[in-house]
Amino acid sequence: MIKAPAKQPNKESSHITKLVVNLLPNEILLQRRQSSKLALINKISVAALVSLIFFASATLGLRISQNMSLKNAEQNLAYAKEKVSSFQDKEAAAVVLKQRLSQIKTLMGADSKITTIFNLIVYLTPVDVQITEASVDKNGSMIMTLTTSSLPSLETLISSLGNKEKNSDLVSKVELQGLSLGKDSIYRMVLKITPKN
Amino acid sequence: MDELKNIYRQYKLIIWPVLSGVASIIILALVIIPQFMSYLQVKDEINKTQNHSSRLEAKASELEQFDESAAKKNLQTAFTVLPEDQDVPKSLAILQSLVKASALELKNTNFISTSKNSGGKSSFQLNLTVAGPIPLIRNFLLSLKGAPQIFQVESISIKFENMGSAVEATIPISVFYQNVSKTVTNSDQPVPQLSNDEIELLDKLSKITVGLEASSSAVSASVPLGKSDPFQ
Structure with missing residues (x-):
């Protein structure tokens, strides 16, 4: 291939014009271009592969160090568990005490209607009224026989039992089951008191 | 190739x-x-x-x-109030002292082993028959609330005796006890803390049970132990 040199207008034409002659065939030039392309592609491929291998190694290294951290953490955990289990007796004492107190609280807090109703009736019963018989069942219902020579006292008792303030809102029903006046001028009354739920 | x-x-x-x-x-x-x-x-x-x-x-x-020693002391108090086993003589002694303190006369005592489980709790029953004025019976019932054991009145039956001011009352009382189940501690569970209510309850119970220990030691001191050597 013959290449004509570029014209230089301001110079004198006494110099010998340089000619660049490339005698290599086109195929070889094409081949060289392809080879350089191939070399570039190969370099890129190798670089990519090497970087990936590097990242893979770095990842593996990271995992190995992480496994060591995990092992340390597990050892610390085992040590802490051992320490806690050495105090098992103390923990058991705390647990049993808490459970026991909870049971005691439940039992003590259980509403004792029986005692409450009985105490209320005794408190409201006037001094001149005698309770000759009384029974309080499991539900707190009370049946009592009263004797007195004073009818107003019986009236006072019944009105107190029916008064929300005086009976502390504990009584739901008061039933008069019997009332009689004996030859001895003593009134006998049978009352049934039902507490509120 | x-x-x-x-x-x-x-x-x-x-x-x-x-x-x-x-x-x-x-x-x-x-x-x-x-x-x-x-x-x-x-x-x-x-x-x-x-x-x-x-x-x-x-x-x-x-x-x-x-504080392990404080916990042991508290456990002792809790087990005094709610015992592990059926301790009939001890419960009876407590009730007798309450009857005496209320100035009542103890006429009769019956023991009924019910061992019923109401909500997982075991109990036995003592039937007391006491005599005295009604206000004193009321005092006795009130004193059961502050007793060093958990007593529950099941019913009350009252009859006048001989037209006096005294009555005879039959009071069945349930006495609770609770076996200790096998305690399984879990390392993942936090240490149980007592609430303010529980601390107050414990304080109240320890004051009641201290009185019981003092009176039981006084009772044991007054009981004659006999000769140290019975062959002398």
């Missing part, structure tokens, strides 16, 4: 990039991505383990400061 050379000549531009591409994908898919995923997983695991560890260490230091 020539064929291979021809194939190589034809595809030499893409053979190496394809091979390294495939190798890269394999490394990425089989090494980098799985390792990265397990790195994240293990990181979580390490965090959880460290948190668990610090919780246990806090629990261990709390247990280290736990």
Whole structure:
């Protein structure tokens, strides 16, 4: 291939014009271009592969160090568990005490209607009224026989039992089951008191 | 061989990039991505383990400061109020002292082993027959609330005796006890703390049971023990 040199207008034409002659065939030039392309592609491929291998190694290294951290953490955990289990007796004492107190609280807090109703009736019963018989069942219902020579006292008792303030809102029903006046001028009354739920 | 050379000549531009591409994908898919995923997983695991560890260490230091002698004393109080077993003589002695303190006369006592389980609690029944004025019976019933054991009145039956001011009352009383179930401690559970209510209850119970211990020691001191050597 013959290449004509570029014209230089301001110079004198006494110099010998340089000619660049490339005698290599086109195929070889094409081949060289392809080879350089191939070399570039190969370099890129190798670089990519090497970087990936590097990242893979770095990842593996990271995992190995992480496994060591995990092992340390597990050892610390085992040590802490051992320490806690050495105090098992103390923990058991705390647990049993808490459970026991909870049971005691439940039992003590259980509403004792029986005692409450009985105490209320005794408190409201006037001094001149005698309770000759009384029974309080499991539900707190009370049946009592009263004797007195004073009818107003019986009236006072019944009105107190029916008064929300005086009976502390504990009584739901008061039933008069019997009332009689004996030859001895003593009134006998049978009352049934039902507490509120 | 020539064929291979021809194939190589034809595809030499893409053979190496394809091979390294495939190798890269394999490394990425089989090494980098799985390792990265397990790195994240293990990181979580390490965090959880460290948190668990610090919780246990806090629990261990709390247990280290736990006053064992105070806990034993409190347990003693709790077991006095709600015993482990059926202790009929002790319960009877307490009721007798309450009857005496209320200035009532104890006429009769019956023991009924009901062992019923009401809500998981065991109890036995003592039937007391007392005599005295009604206000004193009321005082006795009120004193059961402050007793050093848990007593529950089941019913009350009152009859006048001989037209006096005294009555005869039959009072069945349930006495509760509770076996201790096998305590299984769990290291993951925090140390149980007593609430303010429970501390107040414990305080109240310890004052009641101190009185019981004092009176029981006084009773034992007054009981004649006999000769130290019966053959003298």
